[in-house]
Amino acid sequence: MRALVLFPLLLLAAPAIAADIVCEGPFAADSSEARLIEAFGKDNVMTGDVPGPEGSTVLATTIFPNDPAKTIEFGWWDEEKHERVAYFTVPPGDTAPGGLKQGLTVKEVEALNGGPFQLYGFFWDYGGAAIFEGGKLAPPEGACSVSVRFAVGDYPADLNVDAISGDMQISSSEPLLEKVDARVDTVTVGYPDSAAAED
Structure with missing residues (x-):
């Protein structure tokens, strides 16, 4: 990079x-x-x-x-x-560390991560937030970490989206995510509190 x-x-x-x-x-x-x-x-x-x-x-x-x-x-x-x-x-x-940027599909983020990951269901305050554990995008200890939130795109009005809705964790391999055209909507880079680590 x-x-x-x-x-x-x-x-x-x-x-x-x-x-x-x-x-x-x-x-x-x-x-x-x-x-x-x-x-x-x-x-x-x-x-x-x-x-x-x-x-x-x-x-x-x-x-x-x-x-x-x-x-x-x-x-x-x-x-x-x-x-x-x-x-x-x-x-x-712009592109964040790990190759993450707005507009990427779930499958494209899976490829960057080296495998599936978890994300929260949609249509609530924390909907679409990805959880990277164990893959290439997992937060490195003590260093900057990248978090993303997905948003759904256009999908048929008669499509049942209950399986990806609400306060639950779902796998990025869930087929519905492709049908609703879920893509990265926001990218944020974060750091742990160095002062807290010193205490």
Whole structure:
């Protein structure tokens, strides 16, 4: 995987130019708001409340907040100092470690993982979230890990989707996933809390 270099130049380029994001530089575990400003420019960095899970809000720093094709949201373990990356989102056209990106089918993610994986059923708050255990995409201990959520596409109105609906775990080998055209909808890279590990 080629490294992402010259971060500002690549991400300021036309949206058609995709980048391979690696967990280094501005994307490293020890990054900070100050490092993001240095890399992307003060005018392209905004820190404030953003929507969180289940109707909550969380503090995050957003890169290119006015350009959805390039927007990257950073959450912090140290919200007061805006330091130590907890997570960051991956823009639609970019590729995360492991080759994960938006638009991949379940079968394509299986190929990257080297075999089947589990994911939560759809049509609820945590629907479509993948669970990688034991495969190539399993979270490495102490390093950055990539998580994805799938969304369903168009499917016949009379198709019974009960087998992939609700708070349950299903296998990526479930045939219904192909029939509903399930594809990666969001990609997020996360880090464990290094300060907690030191305690």
